[in-house]
Amino acid sequence: MIPWLRPDDPPHAFPPVDTALNEPNGLLCVGGDLSPGRLLEAYRRGIFPWYSAGQPILWWSPDPRAILLPHEFRVSRSLAKSLRNRGYATRIDTAFADVVRLCGAADVRREGTWITPAMQVAYEALRGLGYAHCVETWRDDRLVGGLYGVTLGNIFFGESMFSLERDASKVALKRLVDELQARNYTLIDCQVESAHLESLGARALPRAEFLRRVSREIANLDVPAW
DSSP: OOOEEOTTSOTTOOOOGGGSOTTTTTEEEEEOOOOHHHHHHHHHTTOEEOOOTTSOOEEEOOSSEEEEOGGGOOOOHHHHHHHHHSOOEEEESSSHHHHHHHHTOTTTOTTOOOOOHHHHHHHHHHHHTTOEEEEEEEETTEEEEEEEEEEETTEEEEEEEEESSTTHHHHHHHHHHHHHHHTTOOEEEEESOOHHHHHTTOEEEOHHHHHHHHHHHOOOTTSOOO
């Protein structure tokens, strides 16, 4: 049986992550809410929410975990060409709500999305507290790509990205990597493995090692790290 959380359960009421299912990989528990306190506690424990509209909130901690070390980010020839020639400009935290909305827009993400209206509200609340951030790619004053995530300690917990033009999301990721290296961040959490992420330099890390890194790098949840 998958444990159920009630909305009034305390934020720390997650079961141990080593009780997560092997199939589907990492499903830990169901329910609860998306309050800032619960979300921050989830990230601290290596847990994230991921569910579709019409489902209850599903909480995950897969093993292994996809991560990207900023210094291992790969700039392909095509991305380098886009950075030089496509006229992109990047900005940080100037259009957070629009980035989240476009990450979940049905006409952008045709395979479906987990970014429900409740998710959008929840991450905008974290943005208001200083924990959630976005990187945007602009072309001719039009928002054409971006990504968003949560910062705790020296870790950026990536949530989603979108692209309306060639390589626009990768350009945002390159700006994020540069920004994180300048700020001495050590790790980007990519959550789930994919060939796309692997092509950018991401790799799999055993969950136990990921959790050790999270514990080491997150010093104080009460102070936004960005």
